[in-house]
Amino acid sequence: MQTLSTPQTAPTAPEFDTTIHRRKTRPVKVGNITIGGGYPVVVQSMINEDTLDVEGSVAAIRRLHEIGCEIVRVTVPSMAHAKALAEIKQKLIQTYQEVPLVADVHHNGMKIALEVAKHVDKVRINPGLYVFEKPKADRNEYTQAEFEEIGEKIRETLEPLVISLRDQGKALRIGVNHGSLAERMLFTYGDTPEGMVESALEFIRICESLDFRNIVISLKASRAPVMVAAYRLMVKRMDELGMDYPLHLGVTEAGDGEYGRIKSTAGLAPLLADGIGDTIRVSLTEAPEKEIPVCYSILQALGLRKTMVEYVACPSCGRTLFNLEEVLHKVREATKHLTGLDIAVMGCIVNGPGEMADADYGYVGKQAGFISLYRGREEIKKVPEDQGVEELINLIKADGRWVDP
Ligand code: SF4
Numbered sequence: 001m002q003t004l005s006t007p008q009t010a011p012t013a014p015e016f017d018t019t020i021h022r023r024k025t026r027p028v029k030v031g032n033i034t035i036g037g038g039y040p041v042v043v044q045s046m047i048n049e050d051t052l053d054v055e056g057s058v059a060a061i062r063r064l065h066e067i068g069c070e071i072v073r074v075t076v077p078s079m080a081h082a083k084a085l086a087e088i089k090q091k092l093i094q095t096y097q098e099v100p101l102v103a104d105v106h107h108n109g110m111k112i113a114l115e116v117a118k119h120v121d122k123v124r125i126n127p128g129l130y131v132f133e134k135p136k137a138d139r140n141e142y143t144q145a146e147f148e149e150i151g152e153k154i155r156e157t158l159e160p161l162v163i164s165l166r167d168q169g170k171a172l173r174i175g176v177n178h179g180s181l182a183e184r185m186l187f188t189y190g191d192t193p194e195g196m197v198e199s200a201l202e203f204i205r206i207c208e209s210l211d212f213r214n215i216v217i218s219l220k221a222s223r224a225p226v227m228v229a230a231y232r233l234m235v236k237r238m239d240e241l242g243m244d245y246p247l248h249l250g251v252t253e254a255g256d257g258e259y260g261r262i263k264s265t266a267g268l269a270p271l272l273a274d275g276i277g278d279t280i281r282v283s284l285t286e287a288p289e290k291e292i293p294v295c296y297s298i299l300q301a302l303g304l305r306k307t308m309v310e311y312v313a314c315p316s317c318g319r320t321l322f323n324l325e326e327v328l329h330k331v332r333e334a335t336k337h338l339t340g341l342d343i344a345v346m347g348c349i350v351n352g353p354g355e356m357a358d359a360d361y362g363y364v365g366k367q368a369g370f371i372s373l374y375r376g377r378e379e380i381k382k383v384p385e386d387q388g389v390e391e392l393i394n395l396i397k398a399d400g401r402w403v404d405p
Helices: 054-066 079-095 110-116 144-168 183-189 193-209 224-241 257-273 288-301 324-335 385-398
Strands: 028-030 033-035 042-046 071-076 101-105 122-125 171-177 215-220 310-313 342-346 361-367 370-375 378-384
Touching (some): 028 171, 042 288, 054 079, 054 288, 071 079, 122 144, 144 171, 144 183, 171 193, 193 224, 215 224, 224 257, 310 324, 324 342, 324 385, 361 385, 378 385
Parallel strands (some): 042 071, 101 122, 310 342
Antiparallel strands (some): 028 033, 361 370, 370 378
16 A cells, blocks of 8 residues: 655754655546655556557556556557557456556557547656657758647647546656657757757646646656756756646666666666655666566665665675675575565674664674674674574564564
């Protein structure tokens, strides 16, 4: 169940403040999940099954949801796909449970969006593609009249969708992509964060004129510095305009493996640390299930969500009195199910106890063949190294903080 984050007390002097103060945003409901409004940062991903494969899509959505993906996105390239969503939603309810679903609508997708809006909780449109104008190779200017004419076309196309979502109490993501800005935005603002932000604002204004505010904004780019700048500028512009829409963060096409994960973190972490971002997706060129642990690790490392044990371990050095890598692995295997605990594994008593931060329990090298167990900063007992993990478990059990895996 989703619960509101508990506000922590912040120290008075800002330079000593280690709390992340999340930007105040309006709550936007997507099925049974709320994005923004002080709720924990929501984790989402996207299946890569063909939406026409109803059985396969249901299974993929369920796989993701079961491992903690709170909102699942599916692609809807045609009317047939939009209709298949009705069946997918139904099957999920019959065979599993309600899962908040988002439909991704592509080029000139107005009719598709209108159909799919009946079956999902949120529709994602890309302002650069929603009314797609084929770029003219010989164009060297955009007159104000042309700019406005297309603006008018966008309004006409967007209105029915906005009204449908508004009347059903559903949500819209205005999902700008750096790589697919509309030609007229490129002419006016260039290939810049400003162009991305103006593109989102144009769509927001249309929504607001229809009294629709269940909006989430994203400004993704495949380069981390571009997306960081775009989200920061968006926050600044929204503050100036008195807007409080939640933000969906992501680095697109981050790739795979270690670098894909680092690249996503490089883009998401600076924003999240500044309190910006209400939902995240880590886009990896891997099975979508691989994205979820990365999202949780980023959120946990920043203290924004706690979904696993927090391990503090020293890098080991000449003073290390045991095989730290091996022991950390053993400790992790034995305790990784104890969500909510902080456990430190430190190589020596010279620096270990002081550097294990505020861990709940510590496993610290004492002397050759012996380790010491700590509860907080208090040394509890010295035990032979080969009994270390077992005794650590006994200590956690004695404190009533153990649960069986
Ligand atoms: S805690 Fe001790 S063993 Fe670990 S890195 Fe520091 S000095 Fe070395």
